[in-house]
Amino acid sequence: MFRFSEIKKSFLVALWLMFLTFPIMVIRVNTIYKTIEWRWERMFMVGIGAFFLSFLWRYLHKKKEAGEKKAEEAGTLPLAQRLIKNRQFSIPAAIGLGIFIIAFPFIFSMYQTNIMTTALIYVVVGLGLNIVVGLAGLLDLGYVAFYAVGAYSYALLNHHFGLGFWAALPIGATFAFLFGVILGFPVLRLRGDYLAIVTLGFGEIIRLILENWNAFSFGPSGIANIPRPGFFGMDLSLSQSITYVYFLMIGMAIFTIFVVKRLQDSRLGRAWIALREDEVACQAMGIDKTRTKLSAFALGATWAGIGGVVFAAKTTFINPASFTIWESIIILCIVVLGGMGSVLGVIFGALVLILLPEYLRAFSEYRMLIFGATLVTMMVFRPGGIITDVRKTYKFKGLKDKQPTV
């Protein structure tokens, strides 16, 4: 049976939560009749709910700790990795997933396809930030600035020079890359918290410039009538064009995954990880600190630029309100929640974090609450992210493996 101390603990948790939720759960002020309603029964519901949930919470926590110990002893891979390694499972799953991806816009409504496209943009952008944060370990809180650079490059180039989507895509990416280099040079000598603060400032500077420099960016009113991506000069209806953008993003996401994977397994990728772990040792090894960091920063920015161009083309309207600090935080959440450094994790994180709030619209006012609770629970039970990074190990060719150790 449960011990007395456990019951006491749960009781205290219940008491604390009752106190914490008191203002929003119990008191209701009716401003029209100028009365205050006291809904005491709700307080008991919170108390009883918290009392029982805290048992569940502790049980899961214990189970998780025991599981970790067991996995450590046995040296087994996490479940997701084992599933990928298992061919019997992974090949049919990949085929099924492929069919699902292709059929998606034909099965579901335009609205669903649209949300999925947004999520895919975040997959691409998240993978870009994963290079900066997950691999190189540079905390960048102003990442959305590069996203804005991409979006505005397309919008302005189109407005002034009539450039199409496909011409603007590489230009937007290049601009974001250049901005990454320009910002990176002075900033990358900073480390950790300081870097985070400076990048945060940079993100805000870009947004404020876009908001206030009316002659250049049309200020808060933004730029409208940005054309959707063209398809060999054909006229597409709205639904066709949404389907087209969806497939475009699928292709782009696959391309990004491929490039990021290759980068991760390259010597440069390993140098990023090494730099994240120990700067002095890296210098002693002859790794150029500035250049390596700058390459991570600029390459990350490039993907944000690409994402930005697609974003502008997809929504056909952009204004500075789309590029607030909140966006940076969301993208960072995608990387951290998905699993730092893990490509699969970031994809999963993007899908969860973008789709969850959309599908929770039914719960309207509670959706952000559920969203927040999900984040907290995730961080407690899986601090390494949904899918933890297990890196491909590097082997020198020609050497025989005497004993395969994990």
Add this chain to the structure above:
Amino acid sequence: MLEVKNIQTYYGNIQAIKGISLEISEGEIITLIGANGAGKTTTLMSISGIVPPKFGDILFMGEPLQELSPNQIVALGISQVPEGRRIFPYLTVMENLDMGAFLRNDTDEIQKDLEYIFDLFPILAERRHQSGGTLSGGEQQMLAVARALMARPRLLLLDEPSLGLAPLIVKQIFKIIRKINQENKTTIFLVEQNANLALQVAHRGYVMENGRITLSDTSQNLLANEDVKKAYLGI
């Protein structure tokens, strides 16, 4: 081979090295001994360019180093085993070694060096797919030395390889240091607190105190010196 001429190095406003000069010829093992805070590590950091000196000259094979960045210095053939090992804990042993060969592209030669290193440190071959952080202290030190050797240095800077290791493992590491010097003709500059052991391995030694070099002689003479005996050997 290496000539350090009257260098002065600062951390911000604090002067750590107050004008030292030393000379290392090809094929030698030179040791620099001294108490904590004497400036031994800073001397190494100055040579490898991580904390470049403010005044003075460092010449390597006649080429001035003080203007070069750390990676250019490594490219010239000086590699450093930093104090406290500083291996990359999340990279595997193999990847750690590959990071040591970061500036090299000659795959076949890297392969040869790798086999040589696994010959020197058989334990690393056994643990090659394990991540660096899971190794024991001694193994990590071996990995740090091995990683520096992967750059195929002409001059190897070793910073306190005995730090925090059991005496038996220290002996093993010093044996390997001597072996590297004899087999590869790698010049070694060894910074140590364990003066007794260091002087037994080295050909010549410098004694450092408060940012200055106070003594320099052959190892035998230093081991026999009364002041050194008292201050560093505890005899």
